[in-house]
Amino acid sequence: MTLTTENTAIVLDSTADFPEAPERYPNFRVVPLYVLFGAESFKDYVDITPERFYARLQTARELPTTSQPTPGDFLSTFEELAPNYERILVLTLASNLSGTYGSAQAAAEMLGGDQVRVIDSRTASASLALLALGVQHRLERGTTEEEIDEFVERYKRTHDLLFTVNTLEYLARGGRIGRAAAFAGNLLNVKPILALRDGEVFPVKKVRGNHKAFAEFRNRFVSTTTDSPNLKVGIAHAAAPERLHALRELVEHERPHAQVEIATTLGAVVGTHAGPGTVGFFWFLDE
Amino acid sequence: MNRRRVHELVAGARTAIEAHRRRIDDLNVYPVPDGDTGTNLTLTVRAIDEALRKEGPDDRAGLAREVARAALMGARGNSGVILSQIVRGATDALAQSDDLAKAFRSASDAAYRAVKKPVEGTMLTAIRAMAEAAERDPDLTSIIAAGDEIVRKTREMLPVLTEAGVVDAGAAGLVEVVRGLHAALTGETLPEPPELEEELGVDAIHQELSRFRYCTVFVVEGEELDLEGLERELEQIGDSLLVVGDNSALKVHVHTDDPGRALSLGVARGIVGGVEIANMHAQTQEREARLLHAVPDVAGAECALVAVASGEGNRALFESEGALVVDGGRTMNPSTADLIAAIETAAAPEVIVLPNNGNVIMSAEQAAEHASKTARVVPTRSLQAGLAALIAFDPSHRSEQNAEAMAEAVDAVTTGAVTIASRDVELNGISVQKGKWLGLADGEPVAGGETFDEVVHVVLERLLAEPRGLLTLLTGEDPPSLDELLSELAFAHPELELDVHEGGQPHYPLLLSAE
Numbered sequence: 001m002t003l004t005t006e007n008t009a010i011v012l013d014s015t016a017d018f019p020e021a022p023e024r025y026p027n028f029r030v031v032p033l034y035v036l037f038g039a040e041s042f043k044d045y046v047d048i049t050p051e052r053f054y055a056r057l058q059t060a061r062e063l064p065t066t067s068q069p070t071p072g073d074f075l076s077t078f079e080e081l082a083p084n085y086e087r088i089l090v091l092t093l094a095s096n097l098s099g100t101y102g103s104a105q106a107a108a109e110m111l112g113g114d115q116v117r118v119i120d121s122r123t124a125s126a127s128l129a130l131l132a133l134g135v136q137h138r139l140e141r142g143t144t145e146e147e148i149d150e151f152v153e154r155y156k157r158t159h160d161l162l163f164t165v166n167t168l169e170y171l172a173r174g175g176r177i178g179r180a181a182a183f184a185g186n187l188l189n190v191k192p193i194l195a196l197r198d199g200e201v202f203p204v205k206k207v208r209g210n211h212k213a214f215a216e217f218r219n220r221f222v223s224t225t226t227d228s229p230n231l232k233v234g235i236a237h238a239a240a241p242e243r244l245h246a247l248r249e250l251v252e253h254e255r256p257h258a259q260v261e262i263a264t265t266l267g268a269v270v271g272t273h274a275g276p277g278t279v280g281f282f283w284f285l286d287e
Numbered sequence: 288m289n290r291r292r293v294h295e296l297v298a299g300a301r302t303a304i305e306a307h308r309r310r311i312d313d314l315n316v317y318p319v320p321d322g323d324t325g326t327n328l329t330l331t332v333r334a335i336d337e338a339l340r341k342e343g344p345d346d347r348a349g350l351a352r353e354v355a356r357a358a359l360m361g362a363r364g365n366s367g368v369i370l371s372q373i374v375r376g377a378t379d380a381l382a383q384s385d386d387l388a389k390a391f392r393s394a395s396d397a398a399y400r401a402v403k404k405p406v407e408g409t410m411l412t413a414i415r416a417m418a419e420a421a422e423r424d425p426d427l428t429s430i431i432a433a434g435d436e437i438v439r440k441t442r443e444m445l446p447v448l449t450e451a452g453v454v455d456a457g458a459a460g461l462v463e464v465v466r467g468l469h470a471a472l473t474g475e476t477l478p479e480p481p482e483l484e485e486e487l488g489v490d491a492i493h494q495e496l497s498r499f500r501y502c503t504v505f506v507v508e509g510e511e512l513d514l515e516g517l518e519r520e521l522e523q524i525g526d527s528l529l530v531v532g533d534n535s536a537l538k539v540h541v542h543t544d545d546p547g548r549a550l551s552l553g554v555a556r557g558i559v560g561g562v563e564i565a566n567m568h569a570q571t572q573e574r575e576a577r578l579l580h581a582v583p584d585v586a587g588a589e590c591a592l593v594a595v596a597s598g599e600g601n602r603a604l605f606e607s608e609g610a611l612v613v614d615g616g617r618t619m620n621p622s623t624a625d626l627i628a629a630i631e632t633a634a635a636p637e638v639i640v641l642p643n644n645g646n647v648i649m650s651a652e653q654a655a656e657h658a659s660k661t662a663r664v665v666p667t668r669s670l671q672a673g674l675a676a677l678i679a680f681d682p683s684h685r686s687e688q689n690a691e692a693m694a695e696a697v698d699a700v701t702t703g704a705v706t707i708a709s710r711d712v713e714l715n716g717i718s719v720q721k722g723k724w725l726g727l728a729d730g731e732p733v734a735g736g737e738t739f740d741e742v743v744h745v746v747l748e749r750l751l752a753e754p755r756g757l758l759t760l761l762t763g764e765d766p767p768s769l770d771e772l773l774s775e776l777a778f779a780h781p782e783l784e785l786d787v788h789e790g791g792q793p794h795y796p797l798l799l800s801a802e
Binding site: 034065067068070071072099102103105106109110179187188189190203206207208209210211212215 | 326356359362368371401603607679681784788802
């Protein structure tokens with residue numbers, strides 16, 4: 001069977017930080033996770049914009065927490081899509097970072113049949129969006145289940161993801177710090193350069209100051225890529241737009257043919273775990 | 288069974304889980320130590336309770352469907368989703384009959400089906416154990432007893448729980464939910480939730496904040512050991528003191544800022560062994576710290592760092608990046624014995640030593656040679672060089688790799704200092720009289736003068752001759768005012784990041800480094 005944008009829907013969770021996806025592509029849906037300030041619960045991007053979230057974070061007495069979508073949230077999306085699409089591909093946040101994958105699986109089981117396929121992306125944020133866009137580009141020209149499988153596997157193996165946070169406190173508080181706990185301590189204006197590998201936060205290097213963090217991003221980007229229109233790039237920031245611009249200029253200068261496919265703000269859910277000042281830089285070669 | 292009765296049972300479960308919510312949040316270290324299992328279970332049960340408050344079906348099948356759906360729609364978090372599957376399995380069976388064995392079995396099967404890779408020592412184990420108990424004897428009292436027993440065992444089933452010394456949060460919560468159902472069914476009152484501290488065992492001793500940083504434990508073996516004498520001396524350097532044993536062996540527990548000193552008191556009396564030193568501030572200030580401590584990946588450092596520093600602020604800077612600090616004192620001159628004690632007590636098989644002063648390099652090398660561990664000296668000649676090395680340190684790497692990376696980091700910084708000449712200086716064409724301001728760049732005199740300002744400007748000129756991204760300033764014991772200097776710098780070098788700390792070192796009102 002040939003899969004196309006006509007017969008195949010893509011469902012993302014809101015941690016892809018790609019809220020405009022359904023506007024851009026009619027076969028896309030986004031199922032929101034929840035962010036909770038105390039007893040108040042908000043649907044990511046639906047009830048709370050990133051701007052409002054970061055503003056509230058500055059004055060919140062207790063830090064927010066997050067929660068995965070309920071199976072019911074996925075189910076109602078699946079039920080809406082089921083009559084119009086033969087195939088529903090669900091790409092979720094890494095299952096070791098969140099139970100979102102489990103909720104989607106439970107909903108798929110409740111819907112029954114094999115119309116829905118849930119894929120654990122092993123990644124997060126704009127990296128998840130880049131993966132979905134890669135799948136979408138294949139649907140646009142017509143593809144097969146096997147080709148998509150192959151692509152997803154290759155993406156997991158070859159994509160690059162670097163990020164830096166202002167403080168490791170948010171990652172630690174949410175229990176997502178992983179091996180980067182070794183980098184704790186922030187009296188000396190330390191910018192930890194971190195990676196997400198197979199859903200786990202990994203320490204890459206510690207540097208002091210934003211200049212060096214930026215230089216480190218540049219080094220790693222330049223040393224692992226060549227200039228090509230197939231080089232796809234994503235940039236995401238949490239209340240740090242000036243760093244987004246700097247990274248965009250870096251890409252334009254160093255790899256002028258590369259495509260910046262997504263440049264976005266980290267939403268409330270990812271922002272809860274990374275904290276304000278976080279910058280993420282994502283790239284892969286879509287051969 | 289009608290709607291009202293079912294609602295009473297669910298309300299009982301809700302009361303039980305609400306009462307345990309905080310405790311279960313605190314227990315939560317698996318699968319992600321984010322401390323929300325109790326909250327998630329509570330929100331899930333609350334959703335069922337709230338659904339039943341409204342008008343709705345009153346028949347068995349209709350109620351079963353509604354409860355299952357409410358659980359599913361309200362399921363929050365991993366634990367909530369699994370609970371919703373348990374509820375769904377149970378209500379599937381209860382829609383047919385009151386057979387408890389069948390209900391628990393169906394609940395257990397549904398829970399296992401919902402999880403991609405079932406892990407034992409979790410809610411899954413608890414529901415299965417209760418199902419097995421129900422099949423032996425379908426009486427809720429014995430089912431709950433089986434649940435309680437398996438919850439205790441979860442501590443041994445998952446390494447992350449063993450390490451944290453806690454039982455599984457989800458499993459504990461599930462049993463509370465069942466206990467609540469049982470209480471509502473029989474009209475019994477619920478027992479008070481247990482105190483979490485009791486379950487945390489030995490760690491509980493460290494929950495009280497100590498003003499001292501290190502929990503130090505060791506054993507001294509020898510002859511005619513004087514328990515009281517040792518106690519008296521240890522009292523001078525710490526609190527939470529516990530010295531037990533007899534005149535041939537003493538076990539010591541003390542909270543102190545100077546574990547090296549505590550150990551030397553032991554060494555003076557006999558052979559010291561069984562040394563354990565833990566940084567309690569990292570452990571106890573926050574619950575998060577305790578949970579972090581339980582993440583297995585963090586444990587097992589390959590390499591530790593020992594650094595010589597003077598000044599309270601500088602000590603804190605080195606400690607913030609995990610170094611064990613040996614106080615250099617006013618002369619920056621710790622004894623080789625102090626350094627050996629620090630190397631031996633550092634919590635890793637290999638150690639890097641940062642002397643942070645030209646005069647300490649020799650004794651650091653002596654200490655490294657005589658220590659029982661592999662120790663390497665990165666010959667840093669200043670505190671500023673030491674800070675650069677500090678950032679390049681990675682505890683998960685071996686000492687050889689660390690030494691290389693740290694030496695490279697030291698090469699990348701230029702250091703400066705402003706002090707008062709302790710004698711007449713004549714070097715590099717600079718002549719400074721004793722008692723006047725003296726400026727150094729990379730250890731060499733570059734300026735002399737009557738005022739701090741004129742000297743610091745020459746030093747800065749040297750440091751910023753090449754384009755630099757970050758300037759670090761450490762103020763000393765009698766710090767000069769830097770306000771004007773800092774605003775000048777911000778104006779002249781808008782791209783330069785400034786990092787100013789109260790270092791507190793003696794003799795040098797200002798230390799600088801640029802990178």
